[in-house]
Structures are given as structure tokens and as C-alpha cells.
Amino acid sequence: SLLLLDEVTSALDPELVGEVLDLLIELKADGMTMVVATHEMGFARRVADEVCFLHEGRVHERGAPEQVLGDPVEQRTRDFLRRLA
Secondary structure, three states, rough: EEEEEEEOOOOOHHHHHHHHHHHHHHHHOOOHHHHEEEEOHHHHHHHHEEEEEEOOEEEEEOHHHHHHHHHOOOOOHHHHHHHHH
């Protein structure tokens, strides 16, 4: 099975955000494959096997969460993460 999610937490209050993210963690543990568009970097770092940084519909950087979110190669990715901090 494949689940596609686009900013699933964007309109939720903080309590519901946690519940939704916990549910996604459970689904992953049960073997669900997911493609998730999110600005929840902590969640992505904790749960993703691979992350992609998209800009204007194109993949600019792709790799392990530790690499892309912790030590990105692309300047565009670094700038985006700096704005989120």
C-alpha cells in the first residue's frame, strides 16, 4: 500500500498535529509506504528513510534525513532550513 499526504498537519491545532504524526508513525511501523509533503522537519528526521527538498516542483536535494536536514549540500536547502529555525 502507498499513502500520499500533502501538508496533512497544516490546518490543525498543536494537539491534533501530535495525534496525526503519532498515527503516521504507527502506520510506518505496520509497513505502510508513505510519501509525505511536510514542513515538520523533526517528524521527517525521525520517521523518513529518505527526504527530498523540492523547490518549484523540482527535486533539488535528496538523501538520508541526517544528511539533507543536518548537513545539506545545496544552498537552496540550507537557506530554507535556516528560515524554519
